[in-house]
Amino acid sequence: MIDIQLKKDSGDTQELQKNTTRLINNITFFGDSAIPEGDPIYENVKAAAKLLAGNGYTIVDGGGPGIMQAATDGAQAVKGRTIAIYWEPKLASHFEGKNTANLTDEAETYSNYVMRTLGLIEKGDVFVVCKGGTGTVSEFGMVWCLAKLYYGSHKPVILYGDFWDELIEAFQKTMYIDEVELAVLKRASTPEQVMALVQSFEEMYQKLDLKPRIGDESGFVINPKVKVTMETYKRVANEYHSANVGKNVAQEQLDEFISMVNPPAQVLDLGCGPGSDTKILTDKYAVTGLEIVKKFADMASFENPNAEIINADIINYDLPKNKYKGIWSRDMMHHIPEEYLNKVFQKVSDSLVENGILYVIVREGQGEQYEKEKKKYSEMERFYHFFSVDELEARAKAAGMSVVKIDHVQRSHKWLIGVFRKQSLNFSLGTN
8 A cells, every 4th residue: 555645846847848748757766865965976866857857857766865865856956846755664673764854746655665666666767776775776676677578668777877887897797697688778977968868768769669558567668658649649630620520528518617617717728639628618718728639739729719729748748837717628637647647636736726626527437448449530549547536536635626526427438527626725724
């Protein structure tokens, strides 16, 4: 069992517009807990994390002091996003303990060391291994082994520091290390080299035909969950638009949303597609549409000249804070993988004004899967994260929103309609 917490950042986050779906989003740092601030190693790690976070990458670490604190400090210096995977053992007497000063945007806590290590691995897309002790050695051994086992779609490993050459040479001399095991390791000694390697990994994986994965092993590989859905819509955008133009299966819900968000107001259509809902909303509000598929964004912009349409991926795009009185999101949030949902819910909550409304329509169910659906114009393959009532409610509450209502709707599939209100500051303080 893990404990999930979301912590709000009181400052403005850096706005990063991303018009493509990155495969690499999170960078996990491993390293020693005893290296103090001011040490050259600490400062070098902090600089690397700062550079990565400044380019839109989320920084993941173990939530402890030393290298872990350096990674968090670097990201927070540019208001980047951070995740901590804490370990709080009950029996391990020789553990330095949770660092209460290492406060991050999102946190998970494990009592089992192996499960905590797996959490750090699953959250990361690239691993930066720094100088450390036996804990770092164990983490390095696991990510190195996994990179070899899943070579070709593996999560890359960067060895950060000049000392690694001697260590790897010792492994080669005394252990059985093959060419693949050496090939998965890349070395860097400056923040710029780390950044360049991450970008090269992205370029490499974008060119490969990676297959989407679901199951226990999916966290060990680069997984194009979002890209699968995006590429499908990109391929059938014109046919999809033609088949759905003039059809609005959610008119009743749109009317309800409009009744709850009094104009004049700034409203966000999150996942606006070709802009059919945007067109209705622009009759009442100043509307911004956010859409990951460029063809859809172009259509929405053409159909809605009075709306601002942004072609971006919500996973990597930072919404403005305290701007929208209402956010409408139909048939979009269920295409976001589980590992990014807390991040997205928090962004949405932060972008609402006090007492602002989030109206979301998602598929109901359990787990994640890829669906192939035969349409008259094409076969569509899409990734889905299915929501239960409890999960939808829990994610909204963790991001600082209260439940107005959650309804069930049956169309071709089972759907959930979730309506949430951003809590006022006074209400939030009163419930702590």
